[in-house]
Amino acid sequence: DAKTTQPPSMDCAEGRAANLPCNHSTISGNEYVYWYRQIHSQGPQYIIHGLKNNETNEMASLIITEDRKSSTLILPHATLRDTAVYYCIVRVVDDKIIFGKGTRLHILP
Amino acid sequence: GAVVSQHPSWVICKSGTSVKIECRSLDFQATTMFWYRQFPKQSLMLMATSNEGSKATYEQGVEKDKFLINHASLTLSTLTVTSAHPEDSSFYICSARDLPSYEQYFGPGTRLTVT
Numbered sequence: 001d002a003k004t005t006q007p008p009s010m011d012c013a014e015g016r017a018a019n020l021p022c023n024h025s026t027i028s029g030n031e032y033v034y035w036y037r038q039i040h041s042q043g044p045q046y047i048i049h050g051l052k053n054n055e056t057n058e059m060a061s062l063i064i065t066e067d068r069k070s071s072t073l074i075l076p077h078a079t080l081r082d083t084a085v086y087y088c089i090v091r092v093v094d095d096k097i098i099f100g101k102g103t104r105l106h107i108l109p
Numbered sequence: 110g111a112v113v114s115q116h117p118s119w120v121i122c123k124s125g126t127s128v129k130i131e132c133r134s135l136d137f138q139a140t141t142m143f144w145y146r147q148f149p150k151q152s153l154m155l156m157a158t159s160n161e162g163s164k165a166t167y168e169q170g171v172e173k174d175k176f177l178i179n180h181a182s183l184t185l186s187t188l189t190v191t192s193a194h195p196e197d198s199s200f201y202i203c204s205a206r207d208l209p210s211y212e213q214y215f216g217p218g219t220r221l222t223v224t
Binding site for chain 1: 113115143145152153154155158200202204211212213214215216217218220
C-alpha cells in the first residue's frame with residue numbers, strides 16, 4: 001500500500017509556482033521522500049528526493065517539515081510542459097518503488 | 110543521465126499469441142529491474158522484480174506463468190506475455206536499478222493492444 005496521501009488534482013496558472021503537497025505521517029527514520037512525474041503516455045521521470053533537509057535542483061524544490069510527516073514539491077515557474085501526474089513516494093533507498101494515485105497537475109495558460 | 114530503453118514502443122497482437130517486451134539499460138549495469146503495468150487513468154502497478162541470473166519475484170495476484178520474465182544479462186530483461194487476451198492490453202513500463210546509487214530509472218513504456 002502507498003504510504004502517502006496526495007490531492008487527486010490541482011490547477012496552476014502558467015508562470016506561477018506550483019506547490020504540490022504530500023502527507024506521509026507514518027514515514028520511518030530511514031525512508032526518503034521521492035517525487036516522480038509522469039507525462040501522458042510516457043515513463044515516470046525522477047524529479048527530486050530528500051531525507052530531512054530541504055532540497056533544490058534544476059527542476060524543483062522539496063520542502064520537508066521538521067517532523068517529516070509532510071512535504072511540498074515546488075515547481076517555481078510552471079509551464080504547460082509541467083502538466084503531468086506527480087507521485088510522492090516514501091521508501092528506503094534500496095527498496096522497490098510503489099506508486100500511489102498521485103496528483104494530476106493541470107497548468108492553465 | 111542513465112537511460113533505459115524499451116522495445117517495442119507499441120505492439121498489436123492477436124488473442125492467444127505471445128509477445129515479448131525488452132528492457133535495456135543503455136549506459137549502466139542493472140542487477141535488478143522492475144516491471145510495471147498501467148491501465149488507462151490508473152497508477153502504475155508493480156508486477157515483478159527481475160534479478161539478473163535468478164528467478165523473478167512476482168507481486169501478489171500476478172500470474173508468473175502468464176508473465177514470463179527473463180533477466181539473462183546485466184543490461185537486459187524481457188517480459189513475455191503468453192497467450193495474450195484483450196484484458197492484457199495495457200501500458201507496460203520497466204525500470205532498472207543502478208548500483209551503487211540504487212537509483213531507479215524508468216523506460217518509456219510499451220503499449221500492448223491485444224485484439
